[in-house]
């Protein structure tokens with residue numbers, strides 16, 4: 419009897435303290451999918467466009483409502499086609515701002531100007547919505563924002579949305595404008611009050627047929643981060659994280675690893691049939707896929 423009572427009071431205490439086990443943190447797949455639809459309903463979100471500005475307002479409002487600090491890192495680039503200046507904005511959303519050692523969770527939030535992998539030339543001039551490529555990272559981080567007060571990491575967390583990942587019109591145009599600016603700034607004028615100890619980039623994580631292999635540059639530069647993420651996925655029995663490498667991908671994690679020296683893993687499903695095609699739309703994506711990646715990230719953050 420005594421035993422039962424103390425167990426009961428322990429459970430009540432556990433419930434009322436708001437503590438929950440990280441393994442039980444399950445993102446809401448329907449809500450994540452709704453966020454993806456909302457982002458894509460804006461239309462193309464090319465760097466410097468009206469669509470991008472709408473998306474910035476959406477992201478800022480969303481995270482301010484959830485209690486995070488939101489700030490912009492702004493800079494100008496020359497438009498590769500017109501030669502006019504384009505205002506670029508990386509967005510930084512901070513959780514646990516008092517923590518001096520921090521983790522970077524990032525994605526790109528611009529969309530490629532055109533679906534240039536379409537077979538017919540006429541289709542390569544049509545609008546590109548970028549649901550998986552550009553939208554899925556945003557939708558997942560918006561969903562994760564609802565869970566950040568349930569985890570208790572030792573480290574602070576910054577969500578960073580990189581602009582200009584692919585403001586690309588022709589061969590030779592530069593990729594990774596936002597992440598390169600962010601990494602160079604971090605290296606050349608390091609922040610006084612904190613430093614980043616590791617990072618995770620998410621890109622194209624909403625494929626209905628999700629399969630995520632360890633990415634080769636991630637293993638090269640951020641082996642411990644990569645292996646610990648896959649270990650968390652194994653513990654959670656999330657089989658979509660396949661325990662071997664396949665692709666070598668150039669993505670926003672390269673500047674972070676090579677310039678800023680922040681070991682950063684790229685979680686990316688590169689076997690997506692609609693990559694840079696018109697059919698990269700919400701119907702090709704899955705809320706469950708995003709939620710699976712989100713579950714791994716939340717449990718992994720809680721362990722850090």
Ligand SMILES: [Zn+2]
Nearest residue numbers: 530551584694
């Ligand atoms: Zn792309």
